[in-house]
Amino acid sequence: MLALYYYPGNASLLPHMMLREIGVPFEMRLVDRNQNAQKSAEYLKLNPNGRIPVLVDDEFVLFETVAIALYLADKFPEAGLAPALGTKERAEFNKWMVHLTNTPQAEYRAWFYPHEHVIDEAAAPAVKQGAEQRLYRMFDVISEQLGDKTWLLGDHFSAADLFLFMLIRWGRGMPRPPRTIPNLNALAERVIARPAVQSALEAEGLKAPVF
Numbered sequence: 593m594l595a596l597y598y599y600p601g602n603a604s605l606l607p608h609m610m611l612r613e614i615g616v617p618f619e620m621r622l623v624d625r626n627q628n629a630q631k632s633a634e635y636l637k638l639n640p641n642g643r644i645p646v647l648v649d650d651e652f653v654l655f656e657t658v659a660i661a662l663y664l665a666d667k668f669p670e671a672g673l674a675p676a677l678g679t680k681e682r683a684e685f686n687k688w689m690v691h692l693t694n695t696p697q698a699e700y701r702a703w704f705y706p707h708e709h710v711i712d713e714a715a716a717p718a719v720k721q722g723a724e725q726r727l728y729r730m731f732d733v734i735s736e737q738l739g740d741k742t743w744l745l746g747d748h749f750s751a752a753d754l755f756l757f758m759l760i761r762w763g764r765g766m767p768r769p770p771r772t773i774p775n776l777n778a779l780a781e782r783v784i785a786r787p788a789v790q791s792a793l794e795a796e797g798l799k800a801p802v803f
């Protein structure tokens with residue numbers, strides 16, 4: 593049995609949307625951040641970093657969003673959420689998954705949790721501002737790369753588009769949100785129109801404006 597440890601709107605949203613795209617039965621297990629449950633002894637056994645998400649597949653336990661996404665894409669290849677292994681398209685897909693996780697997703701960590709990056713709390717606002725400026729540049733580059741293509745991989749919808757959608761969504765509170773970039777806005781609109789995405793958002797109670 594597949595089970596996803598999640599908190600609404602967190603990085604768990606990517607595997608959650610994928611599970612609904614795949615259409616396989618799975619269980620949702622809330623990690624209540626209001627109770628700091630991600631740092632509980634029980635959860636730390638699943639992810640010693642105390643971060644969300646974790647995927648459990650029977651006895652197999654996996655943390656790191658992109659590792660979970662790749663596992664799901666490869667376990668259910670018929671869902672077409674990643675191109676076939678060993679192809680150039682797969683290399684492109686891997687590029688986007690790695691780029692999105694180690695560039696904007698990592699930068700968001702500094703934007704959402706600037707206090708983790710300083711010793712003196714007074715420096716936290718400057719760290720957040722720096723992260724924001726870098727995020728603007730990153731989204732501009734992603735938008736240039738996307739151009740007027742339907743999806744990051746052209747005609748092929750993939751988990752990378754779901755990932756980008758989640759990152760666009762996370763920036764909705766920034767002074768210049770990613771949705772103000774036309775190419776990114778168009779991609780997010782296409783993603784949100786997907787029934788599987790709609791049901792994931794609804795199940796997590798994420799209401800408009802979603803991004």
Ligand SMILES: N[C@@H](CCC(=O)N[C@@H](CS)C(=O)NCC(=O)O)C(=O)O
Binds near residue numbers: 603604
């Ligand atoms: N690299 C990790 C980062 C996960 C992460 O930062 N998760 C956030 C939620 S989006 C979290 O658990 N925050 C609560 C905390 O750090 O205590 C991954 O992609 O799985």
